[in-house]
Amino acid sequence: MEFVQRLEAAARHTEDHLRALLEECGPADDGRLGDAMQYAVLAGGKRFRPLLVIESAALFGIEERMALNVAAAIECVHCYSLVHDDLPCMDDDNLRRGQPTVHKAYDEWTAILTGDALLTLAFEILARPTWQPDEGVRADLVLALAKSAGGRGMVEGQMLDLEAEKLGTPETPTINHIRRLHALKTGELIACACEAGAILGHATAIDRAALRRYGQHLGLAFQIADDLLDAEGDTEIVGKATGKDDARGKATLVTLLGVDNARACLEEAEQDAVKSLHSFGERGAALIEAARFAAHRAL
Numbered sequence: 001m002e003f004v005q006r007l008e009a010a011a012r013h014t015e016d017h018l019r020a021l022l023e024e025c026g027p028a029d030d031g032r033l034g035d036a037m038q039y040a041v042l043a044g045g046k047r048f049r050p051l052l053v054i055e056s057a058a059l060f061g062i063e064e065r066m067a068l069n070v071a072a073a074i075e076c077v078h079c080y081s082l083v084h085d086d087l088p089c090m091d092d093d094n095l096r097r098g099q100p101t102v103h104k105a106y107d108e109w110t111a112i113l114t115g116d117a118l119l120t121l122a123f124e125i126l127a128r129p130t131w132q133p134d135e136g137v138r139a140d141l142v143l144a145l146a147k148s149a150g151g152r153g154m155v156e157g158q159m160l161d162l163e164a165e166k167l168g169t170p171e172t173p174t175i176n177h178i179r180r181l182h183a184l185k186t187g188e189l190i191a192c193a194c195e196a197g198a199i200l201g202h203a204t205a206i207d208r209a210a211l212r213r214y215g216q217h218l219g220l221a222f223q224i225a226d227d228l229l230d231a232e233g234d235t236e237i238v239g240k241a242t243g244k245d246d247a248r249g250k251a252t253l254v255t256l257l258g259v260d261n262a263r264a265c266l267e268e269a270e271q272d273a274v275k276s277l278h279s280f281g282e283r284g285a286a287l288i289e290a291a292r293f294a295a296h297r298a299l
Contacts, residue, residue, distance in 0.1 A: 003286065006055075007046065007047070014047045014072060014075060017066070017069070021121075021125060022042075025124055026038075027117075033110070033113060033117060037114055039106075039114075039122075040115075041075070043099055045079075048190075048222075048290075049074050049189060050071030052290060053067050053071040053074060053194075054071055054197070054286050055286045056195075056197020056211055056287065057196070057201055058195070058198060059201065059203075059207075059280055059284070060197070060198065060207075066131075067197065067200060069125055070196045071193075072198060074145065074192065076118045076119070076125070077118070077122045080119040082096060084115040085158065085256070086102065086103060087111060087112070090158070100146070102115075123142055126138060141200075148188040148192035154189055157184030157185025157188065158185055159184070161185055161250070164177075164264060172255075182219065183219065185223070186220075186222055187215065187218075187220055187221045187222075188219070190215045190222060192215070194287075214276035217272040219296050220265075220275045221266055221273060221295045222294040225297055227262065228262060231259060232259070253265050269295070270294075
């Protein structure tokens with residue numbers, strides 16, 4: 001199966017699973033919060049992180065059906081982060097995945113509570129014993145996601161991003177500062193998705209570290225590609241407003257180094273991601289294609 005077909009299949013299966021989980025674990029009534037959660041989660045998207053969970057788990061013989069709960073949990077965290085990232089007090093975006101953001105479709109307080117509900121739902125999904133009898137695996141997954149999503153992971157990355165934009169801290173961002181920002185804000189959750197497959201597969205510490213390293217390089221490639229799309233992409237194709245980073249003076253490798261040098265960094269990150277999979281041989285082919293997709297995507 002071609003990579004794009006694998007991605008589309010993973011997206012369909014993940015969305016079906018998310019829909020079922022929202023019906024089972026969402027708000028008891030059919031009110032505003034439940035509607036907003038479905039709006040935030042089931043509005044499309046590449047489902048790239050769920051694919052990484054599925055393909056990483058497949059390296060160790062884990063069937064997709066056993067990986068879908070983890071994929072859904074990580075996607076809930078990703079969707080929560082987008083809902084909050086779009087808020088007026090943060091990036092103030094009105095368009096996401098080609099439709100109004102949650103705070104525009106509803107209002108700010110609904111968007112905040114929707115993000116809160118999706119974040120906590122992710123940990124409920126992982127903690128339930130019905131899908132995974134091994135409590136050690138469940139605990140490891142909860143810990144990995146908490147660390148990647150929290151104050152030493154994605155949230156810290158968002159703080160660094162907003163400090164640079166709103167407070168001018170640091171006044172002159174360096175390449176190392178931006179790389180750290182990207183590693184936390186984008187790379188941590190992607191690395192967690194890759195590491196989760198290893199946890200499901202009871203992988204060795206070496207294989208687990210290799211997949212996490214792959215995810216970190218992949219996260220950098222994904223973010224640089226996203227920044228290049230913001231600089232050069234078309235709003236109607238990308239599905240969200242473009243040209244925002246330069247207008248706001250955001251700290252990105254594109255704004256700091258220019259398009260050509262940023263592309264060179266993107267190529268390096270892609271190559272580093274592929275090198276991290278060397279020990280898996282031909283079994284890592286799908287994840288190599290994922291790195292190429294992330295680096296060269298058009299939306």
